[in-house]
Amino acid sequence: MRKSLKIFSLVLVLAAVLVAACTSDASEETKGRVKLAYVQWADAEASTAVASAVLEDMGYEVKEDVVSAGVMWTAVANGDADAFVCGWLPYTHAPYWKRYKDDVVDLGAYYKGARIGLVVPKYVPIESIEELKDHRSEFDGKIVGIEPGSGIMIHTREDTMPGYNLEDWNLMESSGPAMTAQLDRTINRKEWIVITGWKPHWMFFKYDLKFLKDPKKAYGGSEELHAIARKGLKKDMPEVAKVLKNFYMTDEELGEVMYEINVKHIRPKEAARKWVDEHPDVVKEWIS
Template sequence: MKAAGLALGLGLSAVLAGCGNSSSSDKSDPTVELAYVEWDTEVASTNVIAEVLKEEGIKVKTTSLDNAVMWEAVANNKADAMVAGWLPHTHGAQYDKYKDQVEDLGVNLKGAKIGLVVPDYMKVDSIEDLKDQAKKEITGIEPGAGIMGATEKALKDYKNLSDWKLKQSSSGAMTVALGQAIKKKEDIVITGWAPHWMFQKYDLKFLKDTKKVYGGEEQIHTFASKKLKEKSPDAYKILKNFNWTTDDIESVMLDIHDGTPPEQAAKTWIKENQTKVAEWTK
């Protein structure tokens, strides 16, 4: 979920100027513009659905925006759609603000969540099982991230964590530390979220959160502008049908993480999942 590096300085002017990767400069047919945030999840999902639309003969442009601007762009018909609406918690404020100006095309992925994550070999199953593992330290990410705030709350709400510490780092540094610990089969507790490529690469588990500090399950929704159905009925239909699993998206994310360009990773996944894609385009 965490941003791989948000595009800087982009606003609605970027949308109006037509930033993004257009499949064609021909203006005879409408170009469908997909807005997205440069989170690993959204890079994967946006590239996959963009490639599917292109294969169906639809012109596509993708535009990377800050999260708040992405919602505003779709609400104001400056972008046509996005497949990046995390509900009910992560994007709840944006949804409440723009829900009357956008069309919810439904859930495209279920089972998204955040929490404390450990390697499967650690003999703990819940946050309450933590005692003195990992030197009583939780490896976190960037300060200010929602999951960091939730973890600070967990340190207060769970009595067994009263003398634990939360270490600030970055998303990249956290995954490096995770890999190093697993290689040595050492204890490590991280702030984690799914979907994420690390669940494809390593055997990991979320610790049960009996106090619900990290909230419940999240769903990722597809949202469209009010004008998309009229502008491009075929794109509207495909976007409405778009849905896949955590395993699906994580496989694309891992491919991208391992160095494959996002568009190529998307094409490879599409080629290997023709039956599922056919359900979106029927």
């Protein structure tokens, strides 16, 4: 009996040693941990997943945190997150940039030609935001929005609604997924709906939509999506900073990933992995 106990104890010790060795080897193989923050927007989810896949291939452990826009900027400014790849500049995230520009590093634009505004299905027979006030009943006096702290909601609430005499309308707070779900239901019924929309977004690939003209420029003009990093990232993780600085996706490339995730319902990690594997030349430009 004692002999059996000794053998059993020896087995436990050896098992513990093996586990420790494996853990040590795994940690040695990891170049470091990168924390990427993002908001659950279609473009942000897709671009973050692609960036994560590339960094993981380079040997980094990547942790993705889904937060609100305000928390995202604050986290990077405070060093609680390393970076994010969904900074809308110069208009949408202007309030955040003004507040945190001295505490973060702009690594540059990874997507050009972005825009925000009010969007309706093409079958809705109006063309401008100016026409909304004359069709309040058809829209039930509602603008379907997303998270209250997002830049597009701030611009809609503070600039668009007062500027176009829509103060008596209700700006509905929800989320990106909830907004597109409402859009889908309404389009299936061929009813009127106006949403806070932005491009790039997969919904423009799935539905026939149009931006309402914004003659008063309440939403600004053309925008870019930027990679924003914490101060010190270039020194601490130069490879990571280099990849995020070189990171760039065209409308078609980002659209492919968003479509896989939101229309084909493939998990973001799997969609990103597929895209990275199919575009080695693009990835090579980012890491070289």
